[in-house]
Every structure is written in C-alpha cells, then in structure tokens.
Amino acid sequence: MSIEKNGIAISPGFSVGNALLINQAKTVVEKRKIKTNEIVMEVNRFQAAVEESKNEISKMKQNKNNEYKIEHIEILDFNILILEDEILAGEVVDTITKKQINAEWALNKVLTNKSKEFAFVKDLYMQERLADFYYIAERITKNLRGLNENLFEIKSNTILVAHDLSPIDALKYCRNGNVNGIVTDLGGTTSHTAIIARSLGIPTIMSLLNISTSIEPGQRIYVDGYKGRVKWKVNKSEKDELNTLQTKYTSFQKNLFEFSKLSGETKDKKIISIKANIEISSEVKMAQKYGAEGIGMYRTEFLFTSKEQFPSLDEQYEDYKELFKENLFNEVTIRTLDIGGDKIQDYSHLENNPALGLRGIRYSLVNIDIFKTQLNAIFKVIESEKKKIRILLPMISNIDEIDKSLFIIDEVRKNYSIDSNLLSVGVVIETPSAVLLVEEISKKVNFISVGTNDLIQYTLAADRTNETLENIISHYQPSVVRMLNLISDKVPANTYISICGEMANDINCLPLFIAMGVRELSMNYYSIPRIKSAIHDLSFNDCVDTVKHCLNLTSHEEIKNELSQLIRNKMKGYDSIMDYQV
Amino acid sequence: MKKKIRISNRLGLHARASSKLVRLANNFKSDVNISKGELAINAKSILGILSLAASLGVEIEIETKGDDEEFAMREVISLFDSKFGEES
Numbered sequence: 001m002s003i004e005k006n007g008i009a010i011s012p013g014f015s016v017g018n019a020l021l022i023n024q025a026k027t028v029v030e031k032r033k034i035k036t037n038e039i040v041m042e043v044n045r046f047q048a049a050v051e052e053s054k055n056e057i058s059k060m061k062q063n064k065n066n067e068y069k070i071e072h073i074e075i076l077d078f079n080i081l082i083l084e085d086e087i088l089a090g091e092v093v094d095t096i097t098k099k100q101i102n103a104e105w106a107l108n109k110v111l112t113n114k115s116k117e118f119a120f121v122k123d124l125y126m127q128e129r130l131a132d133f134y135y136i137a138e139r140i141t142k143n144l145r146g147l148n149e150n151l152f153e154i155k156s157n158t159i160l161v162a163h164d165l166s167p168i169d170a171l172k173y174c175r176n177g178n179v180n181g182i183v184t185d186l187g188g189t190t191s192h193t194a195i196i197a198r199s200l201g202i203p204t205i206m207s208l209l210n211i212s213t214s215i216e217p218g219q220r221i222y223v224d225g226y227k228g229r230v231k232w233k234v235n236k237s238e239k240d241e242l243n244t245l246q247t248k249y250t251s252f253q254k255n256l257f258e259f260s261k262l263s264g265e266t267k268d269k270k271i272i273s274i275k276a277n278i279e280i281s282s283e284v285k286m287a288q289k290y291g292a293e294g295i296g297m298y299r300t301e302f303l304f305t306s307k308e309q310f311p312s313l314d315e316q317y318e319d320y321k322e323l324f325k326e327n328l329f330n331e332v333t334i335r336t337l338d339i340g341g342d343k344i345q346d347y348s349h350l351e352n353n354p355a356l357g358l359r360g361i362r363y364s365l366v367n368i369d370i371f372k373t374q375l376n377a378i379f380k381v382i383e384s385e386k387k388k389i390r391i392l393l394p395m396i397s398n399i400d401e402i403d404k405s406l407f408i409i410d411e412v413r414k415n416y417s418i419d420s421n422l423l424s425v426g427v428v429i430e431t432p433s434a435v436l437l438v439e440e441i442s443k444k445v446n447f448i449s450v451g452t453n454d455l456i457q458y459t460l461a462a463d464r465t466n467e468t469l470e471n472i473i474s475h476y477q478p479s480v481v482r483m484l485n486l487i488s489d490k491v492p493a494n495t496y497i498s499i500c501g502e503m504a505n506d507i508n509c510l511p512l513f514i515a516m517g518v519r520e521l522s523m524n525y526y527s528i529p530r531i532k533s534a535i536h537d538l539s540f541n542d543c544v545d546t547v548k549h550c551l552n553l554t555s556h557e558e559i560k561n562e563l564s565q566l567i568r569n570k571m572k573g574y575d576s577i578m579d580y581q582v
Numbered sequence: 583m584k585k586k587i588r589i590s591n592r593l594g595l596h597a598r599a600s601s602k603l604v605r606l607a608n609n610f611k612s613d614v615n616i617s618k619g620e621l622a623i624n625a626k627s628i629l630g631i632l633s634l635a636a637s638l639g640v641e642i643e644i645e646t647k648g649d650d651e652e653f654a655m656r657e658v659i660s661l662f663d664s665k666f667g668e669e670s
Contacts, residue, residue, distance in 0.1 A: 081604050
C-alpha cells in the first residue's frame, strides 16, 4: 500500500526521483588527503567553520522568539565553550597539519580519541556529555560542508527531503540542476525558499509535517507540485497510474509552452502585454521561458531582507544588472522597497498595525538615504546597460507623496546621463485613497499599476493573511469589481494601466481586465501560458457585456459564476487547463 | 602557587560547574591547572576539566602560575567554596 501526504503546493510541476534526506544529525564524513600547500587553507576552513558554529549558537541564544529557560542557555553556553576550547581546536589543527588530511576527517579522529578517553570516566553524567561533543562536531561538519562546496555531489533525479530548507541551502543544493523536487516539513508560500524554488522551476511542496522523518534516504518518491501531493512506496498498479498522470502533465506542459509563444491578443485584436512578477533577479530566465514579454514588477524585498544589512549601492547595482543578463528583456519594472516596520530587524518601534503603518513609499520618504541608494543603483544600471527601467512606487495614498518622490527621483537622476525614454515612473494603485485620486495621479506619472492584493485587503478592510476571513477576501467581491471599474472610468484616456497581484493570474478575471482596457497584466511566470491561451479565445465585446452585468450583481458568488460562465463557454480546452490551476 | 581542596558540591565538576570554572579561569593571565592523582589538566579547557571527572569528595590540587596567581587562586577557591551556586 502506498503512502501519501498532502501539503501546500509551492511550485508547480510533476517529478519522480530518489530522496536525498537532509538530516543534519547524520552527516557523512568525507575522507581526503591534502597536499602540503593546502594545509593552511584547510586549517582556515576548519577555523571558519568553528567560528560559524559559534555564531549560530550565539544567535540561538539571542533569538527572542525562543523563550529559553536558564538550563537551555547553560547548555548553549556549554556548547560555545567546547567550540572555544583550545585543546579541541588545537588537536584538530595538529591532525590536519601532521597527517595532511581534510578537516572533516581530522575532526572525526580527534573526536574518536576523546570519546575513548571519556570511556574511562565512570560517571554516567560525564558520559552523557559526549553527546554534546558529537552534536558540536556535527555542527562543525555541517559548516565545513558549507565552506567547501566542491565536496558535494548531487546525483541526477534527486528529490530534496528536509525538515526546513534555508534559502541559501536551497540554492546550494539545486545549483547543478540535478534536483527535480523539494519537499519539506515546514514552510509556506511566501517563504524565501518557496520563492527560490519557483524561480528555479522545481516542483515543491511544503508544510508536509513529518515528511522528513517518514521517508528513507534513496526512497523513490513522486512529487505532484500542482496538487501538493507526495507519494512513495507505490505498488505496480499505482505506479502505472502515476506514470499515466506524468504523461498527461508532460503533454499539458508541452501545450503550455506552445501557448507561451502566443502574444496576448484577443480574438478582436486588442493587445495586452503579458509580463512576469519576480522576487529574485535570476527569475528572469524562467520568466522568459514561460513567455513573459517583460518584467512587470520586480519586488525588491527579498534583496533587502535576505541579509542582515540592507544591500549597498554596488550590491543593488549588480543585482539589477542581472535583470538584463543575456538580453532576455529590454525593459524591466523595479518596485521600490515595500517593507514596513514589521519586517525590519532591530526596529525599536513596533507598530500595532504594520499593514496600515510606515511601509512602502512612506518608509522610503522617512528613510531618504535608503530610497536614494536604491534610485542611484537603478540609474547606474540604466546608464551602463542602456536599457529601460520603469520605477514603481508602492503604497501611495496621496498626491503629496508622489510630488516628494518625483522631486527626489529628479534630484538623484541629475547625477547620471540618461536618455529620457529609458526611464518611466509609475504608481501602484493599492489604496482606496489612490483609486479616488487616480485621475490626478495618472497625470503625474507615466503609468499606473493596480496592486490587487493590497487593494482588495484595504477595500474590504480584511487582512489577507487571516484564514478566518477567507470568505470575505475574494477578488470577486462586488466592491472590488466596482473599485476596478472606478479606476477605468476616472483615468484620462490612453492611461497605461497594468494589473499585478493574484487577480491577474485568475483566468476568470480576464474579462474584467479586457473590458477595462488594461494594457498589461503582470503575474507569476507559470501562469503566463494559461492566461495567454485564454486571452486568445476572448473578445472585447463579450467581456464588456459580461462585466456590465457583473456591475449590477451584489454577491461575490454571483459574480464568480457570471465570469466563469463566459470563460467556460469561450475557452477551448477549458477543462484540461482548469485541472492544473495553481 | 598550589593548594589542595576537596570537591564539596553534590554534582562535582559537571557541565555547569565546569563551564563556570572555565569562564573564570580564562579571565586570568596566569595558567590555571588542576590535578587529580597523576592526571593534570588545563582549567581553561572545558574538555580538560570534564576528562578529570572530579566528583563529590575527590581531592584535587589547584595550581596557579603567573602575574596574577594569587588573585586567580583566591577567585578559583571561592568558586569551589560557593559550590558553584548549585544549592541556591
């Protein structure tokens, strides 16, 4: 009988492979002789790993989220003392130097000797302290591995199975392209590792509870990243079933890639530019593969929060330059920093309600140096790459913020020689206040981008992370549809409207956007082929009629029915595609 | 300088007491060594102290050698006398 577990589908796709269990407690000891001229490097590597281990434990100690008891703190202190111990470190360094062997092996030798010494100690309590040494040695070995990445070889068709996978580890393991699936006990859609998995196009499922303790190393596992389902220990008939499913997925994927080549054009030749939202710059490759015609929004938060310090001008410059790598795109949109007090470490003043707090442009206008550094990096890229960048300002709620931002942008821009058609500035319309001011806003900037996720939450006054509000948080809510209608009614003719957020990749919402006359939709790259295929089957007139009707409806179910009815009637291959909605 | 004492705390030189001793010993310029019978160890090393496995009632000899040896001796003895804060 097969075993099946369901979790959260993080990154779509279907894959079969052998489990590589990342279990920090069971590290394998690599053995390697080193040359005389490698000794210094090997000693340095060992010392760096010890240092890193010490930092990790110190951090655990300082982590305020863990309410450690005094005993726990003492254990951590004890571990730090072992790491600081000159006898231990000294003996390992000695062994590396004299025996000319790698640090992992040397550490293992010293540890074996120590455990022999301790074997004479009859005190049971002292015997148990040996466990601490092993624990410390594991930690050092893990860090040694991180510091010598050449040692790690991942075989093809590997499925990573882990309790929790750090973004850094995810990148490290997936680098050689042999990992074709990731399943973890913890984690959710918005975790950094999820973002990376999607950017690499690796089928991923998270929140599988105790998957890492249920699967044996080398186990053959089936990962369905569309449905968030993992299966293993399958029998013959189930295997056949899964293989059939895989064939189905493969042909579906093939179709998708056919669709990805389409342009976003309706039956009656209205053109909508289909672009990708990305969260790390290296996602441009996947975006292009799935048929994005540009980057509609690069969220820069990951860049800012993945390290302890905000990135410098140069670091940002290098990152933004990545976006134009291999000339995949000629134009990208960079949204300036959209974080609030809740996401900033060491922020002494905790806000009661960060979603309504100092975030987005509000934060940038208070922390002008951070804002200017980001602008400098953007201009530097435009100047050196001669490519077009659209700057997108988040969380605008009044005209004053736009004036101030434009003033700062102009000021910084003076230091660069930039062709005027290589730069445009837009505003994210995501507050009801911005909707009411959209006419004036549109006159001040080059384009507007409707940020549907936040606009929905602010319109309905409902936190979108609050699961108990799931029935309220719906983009089919009459107030949301009317909000969108208000925007298209009030903007001056020929205003360039883009839509970003979850709503943009819901096929059912396409009629709304087509009827509104939007020029651009920006979404997760993997939704692009599906949306393109749907656009091709719709016509402007059909959409206008349906939306007119929707504007008179008063419940979100009715609106959803009305919209999906149109899609169902018009779209070829509707059934096969809706199966894989992710 | 050298001084003999008997371990008087119930748990002996276990992890917590050893940690305290190592931290204290590392504050001094002087070498701090402890011996039990034939075995002599460096009190600035947690591994050393643990390998001593000194439990309640065992006699040990403390040796401090260096610029601040008197001060070091006084402090180390006082830590042993306080029973490493165990009973409090």
